[in-house]
Amino acid sequence: MSPKTARESRFVPDLLGRSDYAIIGEIVEPGARVLDLGCGEGELLEWLAANKNVAGRGVEISGASVQRAIARGVSVFQCDIEEALADYPDGIFDYVILSQTLQETRRPLHVLREMLRVGRRAIVAFPNFGHWRVRLSMLTSGGAPRTRLFPYEWYESPNIHFLTVHDFENLATAEKLAIERRYFLSGHRKVTLLPNLLAEVAVFLVAAPAGAATANP
């Protein structure tokens, strides 16, 4: 990489309108086998196929999204994430991606374990509930926090398992997962200091501990 000013190197460009996609696009190497959980309309898989020659598969529960994904040529099937993972044999993917969805799953730990059963590595991106705006919103309003990344009324929110950067790191330690890379984002900037307070979005690249690839019962 050519030398850049600190300011420039901290800037993360958009990929398909999302900075976490840009990071995922950077992590995944050419020719990898990728499973995208909650892939929406398949934009990321389409980009990975076109730019990284990736053999991608997607899972999505919304029929309308699946239709648009298939129409753009992406192999997506309509299914609940947890159910879909159960059908795959061990270790057939290089990367299993879960972008902005972990907090929406009913059994996040189970999902994480399953991701690392069917894939060698998992890329998990999630909105950080420890961000100062979330804390401030709750402190000042006394109600369930609403911010740019958590815009919903409590009764409409798809988010059912809120987590912070710390929470994820603690879980990784407890599960003996190897965190190979971590990225913290605030808008399009990379956050280097106090990520639990300053990051809006966290992206983790994690691998299962050696020899534990099939440990999930």
Add this chain to the structure above:
Amino acid sequence: MISESCTARFDALPLDCGATLAPVEVAYETYGELNAARSNAILVLHAFSGDAHAAGISPETGKPGWWDNMIGPGKGFDTNRYFVLCSNVLGGCRGTTGPASINPATGCPYAMSFPVITIGDMVRLQKMLIDSLGIRRLLAVAGGSMGGMQALQWAVDYPDAVAAAIPIASTVRHSAQQIAFNEVGRQAIMADPDWRGGNYYGGPPPARGLAVARMVGHITYMSDDSMREKFGRRLRGKENFGFDFDVDFEVESYLRYRGSQFVNRFDANSYLYITKAMDYFDLTAGRGSIAAALDPAQARFLVISFSSDWLYPSYQSQEMVRALRSRNHDVAYVELESNYGHDSFLVDVAEQSALVAGFLASTFEKLA
């Protein structure tokens, strides 16, 4: 659109039952142009009562093909890009050898001496046709219902010859309920005194039995919703009940009409043979599991089911998709919302068209 109607003839076709049919004729139609690399051919597979006339207007009857809304310039199967073929199935009565054909050994129609055929036999004959046209690999095999069964059979029996398979509203094996409805249809035909053990050629056909069979079939192709919407309890041409057993309700009139129309275009013995082939269909037989059965396939799959289809319910497509996924086959699946029951794949095609078009385009791109 210009369609071309042709017949191919083959010396002999070995069958799963051990017998050999000799000779065999196949009626087929084609739409669009085969490219120089012969890489853009799509075989469209008709359902139980369909025929080779899949698209365009028949010069014979003036009627559009059974999938005319899906096949043509700019449609789901875009004939500006692809060469689409459709043949009448083995055992049929619309140009391909079946029980109404003349047995060269006797000079009389085969009738019930026609050997019992399978979906595998139908596909073996289609493969001979494709080979004779110099097509090594089909871009896609696609069909709904029994057409979907043929598409699956193709993908498993000739993995090198199929780049993509599109089974719609279909199953890997006929269920007890599907067999049950077929058996009702067969019994209605065989109970008609005019059936005469199948030897009715040259005399009156078992029209009443065949019409009843078709009426039962039509009920299974619709849904409670679509029937309520289409007929409700409306009376036919009267204000009050007739207090007799003539037609009172619209739905009765519709079924009687459909039944009587069917008799003009379909052979009762073909009904027996083709429904039997469907009932015998079980890709898992001798292979253990669905996953093991589908494992030889090399094709990409697009699987589609419909929310209101109770004859071939979504769970049957889903178990197919689950098995493909368990062996990491390339498979896309969606259940489309439709009120039209099993008939959805024929009549409610807007979303289906977009899916098929995108899936075919990406498959074609990957091959090029």
